[in-house]
Amino acid sequence: MTTTSTRTPADGLSATAARHLLLNMTPNGSLGQDGENLFVVRRGEGPYLEDADGRRHIDGLSGLYCCQLGYSYAPEFAEAAERQLRELCFSPLWSSSAHPTAIELAERLARIAPEGVEATFFSGGGAEAVETAWKIARRYHALRGEPGRTKAISRRGAYHGLTIGALSLTDDPGLREPYGPGAIDTSFVSNTNRFRLSPAYADDEVYSAHLLAELEAAVLAEGPETIAMLIAEPVQNRGGCITPPEGYWPGLRALADRYGFLLVADEVITAFGRLGEWFGGDLYGSRPDIITVAKGITAGYAPMGATMVGDRVVEVINQPGAVLNHGYTFAGHPLSAAIALRSLEIMERDRILENVRGHQDHLATRMNALADLSIVGDVRGAGFFYALELVGDLDGGGFSDRARADLVAGLIPRRLREAGLLARVYNRAAPLVQIAPPLISDRQLLDRIADILAETLAEASARL
Template sequence: MSASAARHLLLHMTPNGSLGPEGEDLVVVQRGEGPYVHDADGRRYIDGLSGLYCCQLGYSYGPEFAEAADRQLRELCYSPLWTGSAHPTAIELAERLSRIAPVDIEHTFFCGGGAEAVETAWKIARRYHALNGQPGRTKAIARRGAYHGLTIGALSLTDDPGLTDPYGPPAIDTRFVSNTSRFGLAPQFADDTAFTAHLLAELEAEILAEGPETIAMLIAEPVQNRGGCITPPQGYWQGLRALADRYGFLLVADEVITAFGRVGEWFGGDRYGARPDMVTVAKGITAGYAPMGATLVSTKVAEVINRPGAVLNHGYTFAGHPLSAAIALRNLKIMERDRILDNVRGLQDDLANRMAALTDLRIVGDVRGAGFFHSCELVGDLEGGGFSDRARADLIVDLIPRRLREAGLLARVYNRSAPLVQIAPPLISDRALLDGIAAIVAGTLAEASARL
C-alpha cells in the first residue's frame, strides 16, 4: 500500500519525491478506535494531534455517525444553497450554531473547509464596506507567524515567504503586526496590562500609518496555532474590539482550530472575551467525520449584505452539503450529551502542569497553550537559542519525530523557523492518556537535551 501511495498519491505539505519508490517513510493509517489509530502494519499510536486538529471525539463514534449519514442520504443526498434554494439540514445546523456562537453571531455561510471560510470572510468584509459606501477599504491586518489556509487568498494573510513566494504577489494587501508570544521579550511584558498596551499601541500605529479608511478587516486566532499555541494576554481581545469599533474595520476570529471544545469552550474566543464580527470554523464542526467549513456572521454585518437588492456573489457547490450538515448536527448532539467540554475543563489544568514541567529540560525554551492544545518551543545549541544545521538535522528532523513515533505517539514536530513539538489530543482523552502523552514527550525531549 505504501508503494502504491508513493506512485499515485500526491501528499500535502510533503516532499513527495523523498518518500522513496516504495513509500518506506510513509505512515498509512488504516483504522482507529477511541484516541488511537493503527497503521497498515498493525502498529497502534496515540493520535496526539486529533488527525489534523479535527477529530475531537476520536474514532469510536462511527456507528452513530453512520446512522445519521444513512438517514440523511436516504432522504436527500444533495441540494445546493444557491439562488434562493436551501434544505432542512443546513437550516437546522445554522440555527443550532447561532445558539452556541459568540454574542450577536446569528448567521452562517457554509463552505468546504477552513481556507474557504477565511476567503469568505474576506469577501464579506469587502462587500460590507462597499455597500456602506467605503469601497476603499481594501487592506487586511493579520499577525506575524499566523496561518489562515493555503488557498491563494487565505495564503495572503500569512507572512511566511517559504509558503507565499512560490505563488507570486499576494491576492490580498495585508499588513502584519506582532502576535502575542512573550517568549524572548523584555521582562516587563510578563505583566498582562503592559503587554496588552504594547500590542494594541503597535496595532493602532499601523492602522494610522496605513490610513484607517483603507482597512477592511483584522483576522486573528484566539490561540495562534502556528508559532506554537500562542495565548493572548488579558484584555487583548477587548482591545481589538475597541480598535475595530473606533476605526470601522471588521474583526474576524479564525476559529478553524480553536472552536468546538479545543480550548474548553464552544468557541476559543469565549475564553478570552472576544466579540468578533465574523468567526471562521471547520475541523471540529464535524469532528473529522465529514468535510465542512463555515463563516459565522454577526447581525451587524448580515443586515448590510442582506439589504434589498444586494447580492453576495460568492458560493460553493458543496457548501452545507446535507451529509456534512447531518454529521455536524450529530457531532454537536454527542458533544452535549457526553459532556465533552466538561472533560476538557476538568483535565486542562493537569495537562498544562505536566507540559509546563518540560521547561526544566535544556532543549525546551517555552511551553504555551490552553485546553487540550499545547506546544513546546525548542531552543538549540547556538547563542540565542537557535539550532546549528547539524543539530537541527539530527534532532528536529530525525531524532525527535522518530522517537515520538517509536513510543507510539503521533504529534507535530514543526521545523520552520523556531522548532516546536505540539500536541492536540482528542477531547475524549482521559487523565491516564494525557499523562502518557506528556511522559512520551518528556522522555523524547530529555534524550534530545542530552544530545545538545
Template sequence: MTSSTRTPTEELSATAGRHLLLNMTPNGSFGQGGQDLFVVRSGEGPYVDDADGRRYIDGLSGLYCCQLGYSYAPEFADAAARQLRELCFSPLWSASAHPTAIELSERLARIAPVDIEHTFFSGGGAEAVETAWKIARRYHALRGDSTRTKAISRRGAYHGLTLGALSLTDDPGLREPYGPGAIETRFVSNTNRFGLAPECADDDVYTARLLAELEAAILAEGPETIALLIAEPVQNRGGCITPPQGYWPGLRTLADRYGFLLVADEVITAFGRLGEWFGGDCYAARPDLVTVAKGITAGYAPMGATLVSSKVTEVINRPGAVLNHGYTFAGHPLSAAIALRSLEIMERDRILDNVRDQQGHLATRMAALTDLPLVGDVRGAGFFYACELVGDLEGGGFSDRARADLVADLVPRRLREAGLLARVYNRAAPLVQIAPPLISDRALLDRIADILTDTLTEASARL
C-alpha cells in the same frame, strides 16, 4: 524485495508514489526507492493503527479535527444513512436550501459568540477565510467604503493556502512560489512573549504595547483602507500562542474606532479545543465574523463555515443586495447531518466538561517540561499545547548539526517509536505540539506527558 514479501505499508507507499500527491509534502521523496509513508489504517477511541498494525496515541486529533476520537463511527454512520435515505444532495443556491443546513445554522447560532446569528457554509477552513474576506468587502462596499481593500494579519499566522487566504498567511516559503498576494496585507506582532523583555510578563504592559503597534500600523496604512483584521484566539503557527488579558477587547475597541471588521479564525480553536464552544470566549473576544472547520464535524466529514454577526448581515441582507459568492457543496446535506450529530454527542457526553476538568492537570504536566534544558518555553490552553525548543548556540538557536540530529530526526522518531503522534516543526522556531482528542482522560494525558518527558530528556542529554 518482491511484492509478495513487502509489508502493507511498503505496498501502499509504492502505490501512493505512483499516483497520489500529498499535501504540504515533498512528494518526490516517496515511492519506489524512497522512504515509506506513514499509512493510517484504522482508529479506535483516542488511538490510530497503521497499515502494519502498530497502535499510536493520536496526539494531534487528526490535525485538530477528530475532537471525539474514533469510536463514534456507528452513531455518525446512522446519521449519514438517515440523511442519505432522505436527500443525498441539494445546493444552497439561488433561493434554495434544505432542512439539514437550516437546522445546523440555527444550532450554531445558539452556541456562537454574542451577536453571531448567521452562517455561510463552505468546504473547509481556507474557504471559510475566503468567505470572510468577500463578506467583509461586500459589507464595506454596500456602506460606501469601497476604499477598504486591505487586511491586517499577524506575524507567523497561518490562515489557509487558497490564494486569498494565503495572502493572510505570514510564511514567505508558502507565498512566494505563487507571486504577489491577492490581498494587500499588513502583518503586525503576534502575542508570543518568549524571549521578550521581562516587563512583557505583565499583561497590562504587554497588551498596551501590542495595541499601540497595531494602531500605528492602522494609521500608517490609512484607516479608511482597512477592511478587516484576522487573528486566531490562540495562534497555531509558532506554537499555541495565547493572548494576554485585555488583548481581544482591545482589538474590538480599535475595530470600532477605525471601522474595520474583526475576524476570529477558529478553524482550530472552536468546538471544545480550549474547553468552550468557541476559543474566543476564553478571552472575551467579540468578533464580527468567525471562521470554523475541522472540529465542526469531528473529522467525520469535510465542512467549513463563516459565522456572521447581525451588524454585518443588516448590511449585506439589505433588500436587493446580492451576496454573489458560493460553493457548490456548501452545507452538503451529509456533512450538515454529521455536524449536527457531533454537536449532539458533545453535549450529551459532556465533552466540554471533560476538557475543563482535565486542562489544569495537563497544564501542570506540560509546564514541568520547562525543567529540561532543551525546552525553552511551554505555552497553550485547553487541550492545545506546544514546547518551543532551544539549542546549542548562544541565544538558544540550533546549529545545523543539532537541528538535523535532534529536531529533524531524534525527537520525531522517538515520539513515534513510543507510540505518540505529535507535531514536530523544524522551522525558525523548533516546536513540539500536541492537540489530543477531547475525550482523553487523565491517564492518557499523563501517558502523553510521560512520552514527551522521556523523549525530550533524551534529546536534552544528546544536546
C-alpha cells in the same frame, strides 16, 4: 530454495501512493520510489490510530485538530449519514434554495455562538471559510459606501489557509513566494508570543498596550479608511499555541470600532471544545464580527467549513436588493450538515467540553513541568492545545545545523513515533513540539502523552 519476503502490508500502499498520490504540504519527490518514507494510517479506535502494519499510536494531534471525538463514534455517525442519504443526498444552498439539514445546523450554531452572531455561510473547509470572511467584509464596506477598504491586517507567523486569498493572509514566505504577489494587500503585525521578549512584557497590561499601540500605528500608516478587516486566531497555531495577554482581544474590538474595520476570529482550530469552550475566543473576550470555523465542526467525520457572521454585518449585506454573489457548490452539503449536527449532539450528551475543563489544569501542570528540561525553552497553550518551543546548542538558544538535523529532524520525531505518539514536530525557525489530543482523552492518556514527551525530550537534552 525458499525465500521469505520482508515486505510489510504498508509497503504496497506506500509504493502506489508514491506513484499516484500527491500529498498536501509534502515534498512528494522525497517519499522515495516505493514510498518508503510514507506513514499509512489504516483505522482508528478511541484516541488511537493504527498504521497499515498494525502498530497502534496515540493520536496526539486529533487528526490535524479535527477529530475532537476520537474514532469510536463511527456507528452513530454512520446512522446519521444513512438517514440523511435515504432522505436527500444533495441539494445546493443556491439561488433561493435550501434544505432542512443546513437550516437546522445554522440555527443550532446560532444557539452556541457568541452573542450577536446569528447567521452562517457554509463552505467546504477552513480556507474557504476565510475566503468567505474576506469577501463578506469587502461586500459589507462597499454596501456602506466605503469601497476603498481593500486591505487586511494579519499577524506575523499566522496561517489562515492555502487558497490564494487565504494565503495572502498567511505570513510564511515559503508558502507565499512560489505563487507570486498576494491577492489581498495585507499588513502583518506582531503576534502575542512573549518568549525571548523583555521581562517587562510578562505584565499583561504592559504587553497588551504595546501590541495594541503597534497595531494602531499600522492602521494609521496604511490609512484607516483602507482597512477592511483584521484576522487573528484566539490562540495562534503557527509558532506554537500562542495565547494572548489579558485585555488584548477587548483592545482589538475597541480599535476595530474606532477605525471602522471588521474583526475576524479564525477559530478553525480553536472552536468546538479545543480550549474547553464552544468558541475559544470566549475565553479572551473576543467579540468578533465574523468567526471562521471548520475541522472540529464535524469531528473529522466529514468535510465542512463555515463563516459565522454578526448581526450588524448581516443587516448590511441582507439589505433589500443586495446580492451576496459568492458561493460553493457543496456548501452545507446535506451529509456534512447531518454529521455536524450529530457531532454537536454527542458533544453535549457526553459532556465533552466538561471533560476538557476537568482535565486541562492537570495537562497544564504536566506540560509546564517539561520546562525543566534543557531543550525546552517555553511551554504555552490552553485547554487540550499545547506547544513546547525548543532551544538548542548555540548562544541565544538557536540550533546548529548538526543539532537541528540530529535532534529536531531526527531523534525527536523518530522516538515519539517509536513510543506510539503522533505529535507535530516543527523544524523551522522556531523548532516546536505540539500536541492537540482528542477531547475524549482521560487523565491516564494525558499522562501517557506527557510521559512520552518527557522521555523523548530528556534523551534529546542529554545529547545537546
